[in-house]
Amino acid sequence: xxxxxxxxxxxxxxxxxxxxxxxxxxxxxxxxxxxxxxxxxxxxxxxxxxxxxxxxxxxxxxxxxxxxxxxxxxxxxxxxxxxxxxxxxxxxxxxxxxxxxxxxxxxxxxxxxxxxxxxxxxxxxxxxxxxxxxxxxxxxxxxxxxxxxxxxxxxxxxxxxxxxxxxxxxxxxxxxxxxxxxxxx
Numbered sequence: 001x002x003x004x005x006x007x008x009x010x011x012x013x014x015x016x017x018x019x020x021x022x023x024x025x026x027x028x029x030x031x032x033x034x035x036x037x038x039x040x041x042x043x044x045x046x047x048x049x050x051x052x053x054x055x056x057x058x059x060x061x062x063x064x065x066x067x068x069x070x071x072x073x074x075x076x077x078x079x080x081x082x083x084x085x086x087x088x089x090x091x092x093x094x095x096x097x098x099x100x101x102x103x104x105x106x107x108x109x110x111x112x113x114x115x116x117x118x119x120x121x122x123x124x125x126x127x128x129x130x131x132x133x134x135x136x137x138x139x140x141x142x143x144x145x146x147x148x149x150x151x152x153x154x155x156x157x158x159x160x161x162x163x164x165x166x167x168x169x170x171x172x173x174x175x176x177x178x179x180x181x182x183x184x185x
Contacts, residue, residue: 009027013061022165029050031071032075035075036049036081044148047149049078049085050164051167053081056081057074128140131170134170138152139174
């Protein structure tokens with residue numbers, strides 16, 4: 001795609017034009033997914049990271065400097081996301097020795113603490129139920145039934161690209177709603 005076409009597509013995407021955003025994602029999805037896949041060697045993890053990368057890309061489009069290659073900019077975001085993934089994974093491994101204590105503490109929770117976590121769960125479910133039905137379906141299939149992007153696309157009769165975009169948007173909307181309904185500890 002010629003640079004001037006890409007720049008006008010980016011400008012439309014910055015202005016929240018959903019078709020432009022989807023086109024931008026479709027243009028670079030394979031590049032980002034392939035890059036991430038080489039680094040993590042797990043298709044599901046690569047899918048998750050790639051969705052996260054495009055969520056960051058769309059939310060930070062105004063920071064893109066047209067003097068640089070757009071693909072390089074996106075792949076830099078992907079690289080940083082992979083680094084974050086490995087850091088988090090490393091911390092989880094370090095913390096795994098504490099897991100037994102955490103499990104033990106789970107059983108030692110007071111009835112009040114258990115009620116609070118049930119209350120939080122009800123609040124989260126109520127926030128999800130307040131979403132548009134398309135987002136509800138996506139969240140249910142992806143996070144409760146843990147289906148793959150391909151399975152969700154087939155079930156909802158969507159393209160894989162549209163499924164990825166919907167997952168990303170649903171996560172964004174849900175995160176915003178949860179942030180606005182922060183739970184008291």
